[in-house]
Amino acid sequence: MSTELYDIPQPDEIDIREKEDAMGAYFMMFAAMAVGLPLPVVNLIAAIIYYYLNRSKSRFVHFHSLQSLLSQIPTTLLNWGIVYIAVRIFVYDDDFTDIHKGYILMTAVANVIYFIFSIIGAMKARKGKFYYFLFFGEISYKYVFTKREDNREAFVNKPPKM
Amino acid sequence: MKFHIQHQETYSRGEVLLRTFFGFFYIMLPHAFVLMFVGMWASILSLIAFFSVLFTGRYPQSFFEFQVGLIRWSTRLNARTLNLCDGYPAFGINATDDLIDVQVDYPESLSRGTLLLRVFFGAFYVGIPHGFLLLFRYIGVMFLLALSFWVILFTGKLPASWHSFITGTLRWAFRVNLYMSFMTDTYPPFTGKEIE
Numbered sequence: 001m002s003t004e005l006y007d008i009p010q011p012d013e014i015d016i017r018e019k020e021d022a023m024g025a026y027f028m029m030f031a032a033m034a035v036g037l038p039l040p041v042v043n044l045i046a047a048i049i050y051y052y053l054n055r056s057k058s059r060f061v062h063f064h065s066l067q068s069l070l071s072q073i074p075t076t077l078l079n080w081g082i083v084y085i086a087v088r089i090f091v092y093d094d095d096f097t098d099i100h101k102g103y104i105l106m107t108a109v110a111n112v113i114y115f116i117f118s119i120i121g122a123m124k125a126r127k128g129k130f131y132y133f134l135f136f137g138e139i140s141y142k143y144v145f146t147k148r149e150d151n152r153e154a155f156v157n158k159p160p161k162m
Numbered sequence: 163m164k165f166h167i168q169h170q171e172t173y174s175r176g177e178v179l180l181r182t183f184f185g186f187f188y189i190m191l192p193h194a195f196v197l198m199f200v201g202m203w204a205s206i207l208s209l210i211a212f213f214s215v216l217f218t219g220r221y222p223q224s225f226f227e228f229q230v231g232l233i234r235w236s237t238r239l240n241a242r243t244l245n246l247c248d249g250y251p252a253f254g255i256n257a258t259d260d261l262i263d264v265q266v267d268y269p270e271s272l273s274r275g276t277l278l279l280r281v282f283f284g285a286f287y288v289g290i291p292h293g294f295l296l297l298f299r300y301i302g303v304m305f306l307l308a309l310s311f312w313v314i315l316f317t318g319k320l321p322a323s324w325h326s327f328i329t330g331t332l333r334w335a336f337r338v339n340l341y342m343s344f345m346t347d348t349y350p351p352f353t354g355k356e357i358e
Binding site: 016017020021023024027028030031033034035046049123126 | 202203205206207208209210213214217218220222223224225
């Protein structure tokens with residue numbers, strides 16, 4: 001079964017305002033810094049709010065907001081792992097073992113990769129280009145650009161049951 | 163940019179009494195609760211706008227409109243708590259008010275150099291001089307606020323010069339706020355008067 005897709009807008013068809021809104025989605029990674037709460041979940045909450053505020057603006061903005069949101073999930077989960085390790089060590093006096101070191105290093109690398117790709121994504125979005133992250137890019141594209149039939153029935157107002 | 167709070171011919175004595183004794187509960191608390199979250203969102207957008215101005219020289223327009231909406235909202239709230247106008251301040255970024263007019267022109271481009279200057283030295287060349295003068299103006303505002311309660315209660319009017327002074331102080335702080343939040347490159351003037 002083939003799925004029908006909407007046409008992809010080209011850079012010259014996209015308004016500067018849409019480009020800036022799409023770029024802003026990737027900068028949600030700095031949200032925790034702005035509110036002064038060093039919790040990994042703040043970025044994700046900000047990205048979710050941003051997504052819901054902007055998804056109706058255009059498919060271009062919708063795509064970048066969704067890709068930014070989805071790509072934050074793995075690093076957010078990894079960062080929560082560090083919070084968990086820190087709590088175990090500082091509150092429950094667990095030992096700081098090599099596996100902890102390995103996990104922290106892996107998370108740091110993941111964060112750096114995420115940071116670099118987000119900056120690239122932001123720059124591309126600012127130029128009105130589509131940039132597909134591994135795995136998340138395709139999911140976001142399919143979700144945003146697939147044509148769906150509206151099967152919702154129109155709501156009918158009725159008098160109260162008497 | 164424009165910052166105008168209309169001076170009313172007469173003020174309601176009942177509303178002044180209500181605002182003074184219960185304003186904290188029915189105006190401040192509900193607005194402050196919502197504004198706390200909206201303010202957090204605004205600070206996130208501000209930080210993103212900082213990077214945007216730094217890299218592209220432009221403040222994202224939708225972010226800018228959000229920030230202006232927030233300024234309008236806080237102005238509506240301040241105007242009521244300072245007895246500058248009657249009525250209940252409307253909730254919302256897009257809400258309007260017949261008595262208050264706040265407009266900020268969208269800058270097509272902003273200076274990256276001035277942006278960095280503000281971030282690193284803004285506290286010195288903006289914060290200290292303007293903060294020092296505004297401190298005295300705010301003391302004057304508090305003094306006038308206490309007096310205006312009695313004046314409105316007995317005469318039903320607020321002297322135009324007092325209204326102008328309080329509005330001017332808010333206008334001055336508004337310009338400093340705009341400059342420090344990268345929404346304009348124009349250094350705030352040392353006056354609360356309207357400038358064309």
